[in-house]
Amino acid sequence: MSRSDWTRVGGYGAAALCVVYGSMKLAQALGANALADKDPLPPELHERLVARDPLFVASHWMFVCVAVVGVVVALATVRPWGAAVPRRLLLGITWAAGIFMIARSFGVPGFGFVADALKLAGVVEVPAEHAALARERTCCCGRRCSCSGGRAGRRPRCGSAGFDRPRPPKPSGGLVRPRQGPCWVG
Structure with a gap:
């Protein structure tokens, strides 16, 4: 495949993944508990999530909007109408989003791959209420x-x-x- 074909596959793939993620967050914002029981939150925050605390509902709506922006930006990189948007602006948005998601996967202290590896290696102690929640x-x-x-x-x-x-x-x-x-x- 040529470079332009890979770019097209990446753009449409990113748009499709944003649609899937945005659909899940939309369902949660409208009241579904899709994957809410799998959310790796401390017990007190998990209870607020399941109880539909206004803060969590607002965050679901915010992530729906972020997913819509993600779909538009991903499609703008491969569709003809995206040529009207300055290339540097599109590159800046896509690189910033990519770096943010990679940094988020490594995690802020207590979350992400690094924290999981430290917990599995026994370097960091797992709080008792989290261990009970996992069991x-x-x-x-x-x-x-x-x-x-x-x-x-x-x-x-x-x-x-x-x-x-x-x-x-x-x-x-x-x-x-x-x-x-x-x-x-x-």
């Missing part, structure tokens, strides 16, 4: 529990319907029974 999650059975959740080939230990019986034997011929998500079928 208590929604299981594959649909309940909040502290079971294994079917990770790494283990079956949930929550004793919900269908999980209190032994694992089905493998059929002969080397075939493995199908799995449905993290839970065993059958």
